Amino acid sequence: MKKDIFSLQGKVCVITGGYQGIGEIVTGFIADAGADVAIFDLNDATHVAEKVSKEYGVKAKAYICDVTDPQAVQAAIDAAAQDFGTLDLLFDNAGICLHKAALDCTPDDWRKVIDVNLNGIYYVAQIFGKYLADHGKGGSIVMTASMSATIVNIPQKQASYNASKAAVKHLAKSLAVEWVDKGIRVNSISPGYIRTAITELSDPEYQKLWIASIPYGRMGTPEELAGAVIYLLSDASTYTSGADLIIDGCFTVV
Numbered sequence: 001m002k003k004d005i006f007s008l009q010g011k012v013c014v015i016t017g018g019y020q021g022i023g024e025i026v027t028g029f030i031a032d033a034g035a036d037v038a039i040f041d042l043n044d045a046t047h048v049a050e051k052v053s054k055e056y057g058v059k060a061k062a063y064i065c066d067v068t069d070p071q072a073v074q075a076a077i078d079a080a081a082q083d084f085g086t087l088d089l090l091f092d093n094a095g096i097c098l099h100k101a102a103l104d105c106t107p108d109d110w111r112k113v114i115d116v117n118l119n120g121i122y123y124v125a126q127i128f129g130k131y132l133a134d135h136g137k138g139g140s141i142v143m144t145a146s147m148s149a150t151i152v153n154i155p156q157k158q159a160s161y162n163a164s165k166a167a168v169k170h171l172a173k174s175l176a177v178e179w180v181d182k183g184i185r186v187n188s189i190s191p192g193y194i195r196t197a198i199t200e201l202s203d204p205e206y207q208k209l210w211i212a213s214i215p216y217g218r219m220g221t222p223e224e225l226a227g228a229v230i231y232l233l234s235d236a237s238t239y240t241s242g243a244d245l246i247i248d249g250c251f252t253v254v
């Protein structure tokens with residue numbers, strides 16, 4: 001039995017949405033597990049790259065990349081592959097949320113959420129998957145879905161977000177089966193309410209109601225997602241693909 005089955009030593013991991021929030025914190029844990037990290041975000045995440053490189057002694061670099069633009073994603077993947085020599089793992093995580101009633105949503109509102117949360121996740125996974133396939137390499141992809149893929153949150157109205165995340169969950173399952181013969185595993189995590197900009201900037205009244213409905217009596221932290229991501233990226237999960245791991249302080253259990 002391999003001793004350190006959760007090690008990511010010798011691997012290169014692409015992380016999207018790593019400028020802040022879940023992506024930023026999980027990047028630190030991935031680096032601590034030994035991987036070099038290429039951080040893709042709309043914003044310049046150089047501060048994150050410098051911090052993890054200093055703290056964990058790994059190679060880290062930030063790339064400004066809008067995941068809704070397939071050409072920008074291709075350019076960032078090419079640049080990262082060139083800079084790091086190879087790519088192995090992907091935490092496909094960038095996303096946005098819109099609290100707006102479906103009856104008030106404009107086509108642009110709807111398109112924006114679907115474009116980042118579904119199309120963006122797909123473009124990055126597809127272009128990354130193609131890189132692996134073209135290089136005859138296996139790899140592991142973890143997508144950030146949400147418990148909103150499984151339940152409908154209340155009281156806020158967010159049909160576009162919920163639909164996008166349900167699609168991400170099924171996209172992960174679909175690619176998992178499609179890429180079995182390529183040795184590429186694809187899984188998703190489904191966080192519950194996690195303390196980041198997405199939740200902290202939400203209506204404080206909503207936050208009170210959410211906390212009252214979470215059996216844990218509190219929101220989760222980005223740190224509490226890191227173990228799941230590392231498990232799914234690492235060789236600890238070589239027989240796991242197409243799985244969705246809900247991490248929600250029992251919210252969806254009751």
Ligand SMILES: NC(=O)c1ccc[n+]([C@@H]2O[C@H](COP(=O)([O-])OP(=O)(O)OC[C@H]3O[C@@H](n4cnc5c(N)ncnc54)[C@H](O)[C@@H]3O)[C@@H](O)[C@H]2O)c1
Nearest residue numbers: 017019020021022041042066067094095146191193194196
């Ligand atoms: N916070 C929660 O409660 C929660 C719960 C379930 C799922 N999620 C999901 O977790 C992921 C991360 O969310 P977070 O809470 O850390 O939010 P966040 O807003 O703190 O971070 C999101 C990051 O994604 C980046 N981003 C947004 N649009 C982008 C684009 N077009 N291209 C590249 N980068 C882009 C942002 O710049 C930011 O750095 C999202 O997919 C979100 O839906 C969050």
